[in-house]
Amino acid sequence: MTERNLYATWVEIDLQALSSNVRWIAQTTQKSVMAIVKANAYGHGSVQAARAALKGGATWLGVARLEEALDLRAADIQAPLLIMGYVPVARMADAIRQQISLTVWESAQVQAAASQASLTGDHARVHLKVDTGMSRLGVQIEHAATMAQIISSTPGVILEGIFTHFARADEHEQQPTDQQEKQFFALLDSLHSQSIQPAWIHAYNSAASLWRSSNRVNLVRPGISIYGLHPSNECLLPPAFRPVLSWKAVLSQVKTLPPGRGVSYGHEYITHANELIGTIPVGYADGLRRNKPNEVLVGGKRVPIVARVCMDQVMVQLDAVQNAHAGDEVVIIGSQGDQSITAEEVGARWGTINYDVVCGISARVVRVYR
Ligand SMILES: Cc1ncc(COP(=O)(O)O)c(C=O)c1O
Structure with a gap:
């Protein structure tokens, strides 16, 4: 039976293509890969896409919402998993219990994560989101070092990662991204001098993973490219990528x-x-x-x-x-x-x-x- 006999309409997903796209990124960047599987893996199906990404060498998964993270855990996907967006305080314990890492940008969230962690008996793993110019989510860069200190000194909370997100990485004009990256790296220097060194440092989406290279980051966060889709008209994927x-x-x-x-x-x-x-x-x-x-x-x-x-x-x-x-x-x-x-x-x-x-x-x- 072919799909034509079974369905009115359907989407075909080539999981091998997805694994191979991830493998290309892992090999080319020589970084750990957090496959971004939010929004049902950009419509591709989060559980299957996550498994294929892990098969292709991804070691982390990234989602936007708690429900997306819980779906992956419910499917017995135990890989390190970051929720990059907002999690209501009342649900933080659900994430902590399942070793799901949280994104934080305000001290109130850190206190909440600490108290929720104490309910579970586990530590809350958090990544500090730094706003270097996207102006969407994140602590403003001038307050980022203080936030990192707060997290580092809060019992029950582990500063597992620090990250930022670029607004214009997929444009020919790279100056705005250079500027964001520069601010982020200056922050890392200042944290380093205070002996604050989170295990995971990440900033590169698909476009930045294709076009940038720095040993200051050790994890890349590609989304669109793992699905074989171009980041933009200006930032095209190399021919090795296949649409999924x-x-x-x-x-x-x-x-x-x-x-x-x-x-x-x-x-x-x-x-x-x-x-x-x-x-x-x-x-x-x-x-x-x-x-x-x-x-x-x-x-x-x-x-x-x-x-x-x-x-x-x-x-x-x-x-x-x-x-x-x-x-x-x-x-x-x-x-x-x-x-x-x-x-x-x-x-x-x-x-x-x-x-x-x-x-x-x-x-x-x-x-x-x-
Ligand atoms: C914080 C964050 N990181 C990474 C990505 C992946 O970006 P892209 O799909 O352009 O690779 C996204 C997607 O929007 C994101 O919001």
């Missing part, structure tokens, strides 16, 4: 409509002549955006999505395809014959980025692992 995800569907119906027939809600598309129209069981509830224009592959040809995208379905104009039939495979992202549609192309069409496209493929689309 394809998104497919089947034609649920194919019909010839006479001229002048309105198609879909609002009849925004009206047939000009006898036209072959196909219905695809994929809609905006699956993550297919309502933006126009949109294209998919059928019979190895690019065909336009016509008319409004519905919640669960959409129509395509199939005149370019010879012998299109219900049950034929449709490719939304991926290859068919000698044609391919990348997540980057779809992102450009939708006025967004590849990250958003793959994260937006909803949970109801079945993930099939290879």
